Amino acid sequence: MKVRLLSIGKDRSGLYEPAVQEYARRLGHYTRFELVELTEASGKKLKPGDAKASEAEAILSRRKPQDWVVALDERGSLLDSVELSRYVGKAQTGAKDLLFVIGGDEGLDSSVRDAANLTLSLSKMTLPHRLARVVLVEQLYRAFTILKGEPYHK
Numbered sequence: 001m002k003v004r005l006l007s008i009g010k011d012r013s014g015l016y017e018p019a020v021q022e023y024a025r026r027l028g029h030y031t032r033f034e035l036v037e038l039t040e041a042s043g044k045k046l047k048p049g050d051a052k053a054s055e056a057e058a059i060l061s062r063r064k065p066q067d068w069v070v071a072l073d074e075r076g077s078l079l080d081s082v083e084l085s086r087y088v089g090k091a092q093t094g095a096k097d098l099l100f101v102i103g104g105d106e107g108l109d110s111s112v113r114d115a116a117n118l119t120l121s122l123s124k125m126t127l128p129h130r131l132a133r134v135v136l137v138e139q140l141y142r143a144f145t146i147l148k149g150e151p152y153h154k
């Protein structure tokens, strides 16, 4: 099974990236995990709607037939950690790959949400997308430890 995290924009802050890299390293013990950063179209002087549409095109072109697409959005479904681990486990037993998608400053285009198998909220609050990456990779790491019955999740 492969898990990919596709996100819009690079993290040059130095604040969140070390944590993302640490959880990515830990996730590597359980699954093939890949982080993919796509260039923000909003930096290309497009109108917000056009930028989101252009980002959506880049995102959806990366989708593979065996992927379950999970769009991260504050308006999505709220799962607890055990529920997320069950979703990951279902993908694993169904020989599916998981493609998680985090939007940029303007959020995700509705076409990405429409194409998603699941729209997942990490909270009802709006998070900076770089912080959303950290929360998601930690929860994915937690999900795999739950599936393995390891003591990390309490």
Ligand SMILES: C[S@@+](CC[C@H](N)C(=O)[O-])C[C@H]1O[C@@H](n2cnc3c(N)ncnc32)[C@H](O)[C@@H]1O
Pocket (backbone or CB within 6 Å): 071, 072, 073, 074, 075, 101, 102, 103, 104, 105, 106, 107, 108, 120, 121, 122, 123, 124, 125, 126, 127, 128, 129, 130, 132
């Ligand atoms: C700064 S937010 C964009 C907010 C934008 N106003 C919107 O309506 O989506 C950037 C990205 O971070 C992710 N994100 C932020 N808060 C989130 C949350 N509470 N749950 C899930 N994803 C979130 C989403 O993928 C979002 O597209």
